Amino acid sequence: xxxxxxxxxxxxxxxxxxxxxxxxxxxxxxxxxxxxxxxxxxxxxxxxxxxxxxxxxxxxxxxxxxxxxxxxxxxxxxxxxxxxxxxxxxxxxxxxxxxxxxxxxxxxxxxxxxxxxxxxxxxxxxxxxxxxxxxxxxxxxxxxxxxxxxxxxxxxxxxxxxxxxxxxxxxxxxxxxxxxxxxxxxxxxxxxxxxxxxxxxxxxxxxxxxxxxxxxxxxxxxxxxxxxxxxxxxxx
Numbered sequence: 001x002x003x004x005x006x007x008x009x010x011x012x013x014x015x016x017x018x019x020x021x022x023x024x025x026x027x028x029x030x031x032x033x034x035x036x037x038x039x040x041x042x043x044x045x046x047x048x049x050x051x052x053x054x055x056x057x058x059x060x061x062x063x064x065x066x067x068x069x070x071x072x073x074x075x076x077x078x079x080x081x082x083x084x085x086x087x088x089x090x091x092x093x094x095x096x097x098x099x100x101x102x103x104x105x106x107x108x109x110x111x112x113x114x115x116x117x118x119x120x121x122x123x124x125x126x127x128x129x130x131x132x133x134x135x136x137x138x139x140x141x142x143x144x145x146x147x148x149x150x151x152x153x154x155x156x157x158x159x160x161x162x163x164x165x166x167x168x169x170x171x172x173x174x175x176x177x178x179x180x181x182x183x184x185x186x187x188x189x190x191x192x193x194x195x196x197x198x199x200x201x202x203x204x205x206x207x208x209x210x211x212x213x214x215x216x217x218x219x220x221x222x223x224x225x226x227x228x229x230x231x232x233x234x235x236x
Contacts, residue, residue: 010046013038017046018065021056026064073130077114080105082186082195085229086115090197093222094119097215099201102128103186106144106194109135128198139174143183144193146170166220173211180206184219187227189234197223 013036020035021027029047033040047063050056057066077083086103094101094117102116113131135141139160146163147170161173168191171184181200188194199206199215206215 013042014046014050017043018050018055021063021065026059026062028061028063032063080114081233082226082230083114085233086186086195086197086226087117089222089225089229090115091117093197093199093218096218097199097201097210099199099206100127102198102200104131104133104140104196104198106135106196111135111138111140111144111196139172139181140183140196140198143170143172143185143196146172147185147187147193164216166216167224169220169223171216171219175203178203180211182206182211182215182219184216184223186223186230188230194230197226 016036017032020032024031024035027035029040029044032038032047033043036043047056047058051058051063054068055066056063058064082105083103090101090103098119100116100118102113104111105114111133113128113133116127116129118127133140135144142160159174159176161175163170163172165171169184169187171182174181174183179200180203181198183196183198185193186195186197197219199219
């Protein structure tokens with residue numbers, strides 16, 4: 001619960017209801033009331049209001065978050081300048097690497113995956129779109145902290161294999177459960193990290209020269225293209 005005298009409790013409660021619906025993948029009034037420690041009548045009023053506004057739908061006795069959130073989310077994502085200038089370069093990178101590529105955008109103390117794309121011949125890697133990672137204790141957060149000069153391989157995580165620098169950009173390599181991920185930050189004005197590009201694929205494919213030479217070179221070239229377009233866009 002938000003401890004702030006300036007918040008509206010009813011709004012806070014509605015978002016708690018929505019979050020619970022998403023976490024449960026749908027729920028009835030009684031289950032929600034129990035989970036949230038609210039009255040059944042209070043939960044029902046919030047659900048009725050959310051249904052009328054189109055943010056929740058009712059399937060029998062089960063309420064679910066509606067796809068109106070998807071509409072809002074895609075509009076928010078598409079309005080993001082970094083996402084806008086990154087799409088085409090990342091599609092080209094995914095094609096060149098023959099792997100999935102993701103863009104995490106910095107949002108305060110978090111990084112949120114707002115866009116990902118995969119080469120059409122390798123669509124098997126699940127899309128991370130919407131994933132949120134903490135700056136303080138995640139692989140993608142660690143590469144931002146490293147770029148800012150505040151960490152090393154041990155601080156990023158126990159699964160990090162190596163850390164290196166290429167043309168002013170830090171790059172980290174991580175392997176978990178047979179999946180290798182390579183992360184490099186996107187730098188904005190004054191070289192402040194504004195996002196992270198991650199290439200992911202199986203260790204069977206991402207190995208040898210592809211990891212040691214091809215990936216770093218392709219990634220830094222792609223990211224420099226993104227940075228140039230981003231600087232132009234934000235300076236207009």
